[in-house]
Amino acid sequence: MAKPSAKRYALALYELALEGSTVDSWHGQLKSCEEILNNQEFAGFLLMPKVSLSKKMAVLSHILPDLDEMVGNLISLLVSRDSAGSISSIVTEYGRLLDEQNGLERAHVRSAVELDESSKKSLVDQISNIVGKKIELTAEVDPTIVGGLVARVGDKIIDGSIKTKLQGLRKSLVEASLGEES
Structure with a gap:
């Protein structure tokens, strides 16, 4: 079961995606982010206190150059709060909302x-x-x-x-x- 914060993040992003008709696109982007953030080596990099948030995000932007600004903002927020590990719960909840709509x-x-x-x-x-x-x-x-x-x-x-x-x-x-x- 997803944490309440993961549900809130997923719902907020989903509602924004509905407004811009980007629900499916953002779901794909979230899945790509999940794959990268769950990579053990990359997760270790994100936890390095000596690496600034801007450098971490620059590396992520290089890996995922077509990331929408709102999805990028969510990832930045998660990384800044050392919560990148909750991405799977967010993706699951976002997918559940998408399934419900469909x-x-x-x-x-x-x-x-x-x-x-x-x-x-x-x-x-x-x-x-x-x-x-x-x-x-x-x-x-x-x-x-x-x-x-x-x-x-x-x-x-x-x-x-x-x-x-x-x-x-x-x-x-x-x-x-x-x-x-x-």
Whole structure:
């Protein structure tokens, strides 16, 4: 979950981007900044107290020459407050706002076996009908769930895995056997 300050920064920048119709462009710029600021060597450079803020920003401007002024101002603010590490939370929140505007919900599915395209499409259609939004699906194979799948849509988790069903059955059997002993 994003820090309140990251949410405020993302919302402020997003609202400015809406005014200038630069929402998608700024999202791409923020992602580029995130990639650079999360680089260990560059992050170390930003933390050097002997290097002035203007020099740090000059290096960043050299790396990202097409950075919009407002995005650059946010990055400058983060760097000056030694908060460059919060860029990922800001990018995530900004992306969430963008998805919300576009009526898009992201779903992440873990399954025991790789899903074919028709299974993915079927899942997208079913989830879309449930949440009433367009769905962008990412899928990964997780053999530990034995069978079935686990889907995360927004802040909801739908667990249809065999592993969870077996754990539930085990718990029921243990409770039943304990009940017989009393």
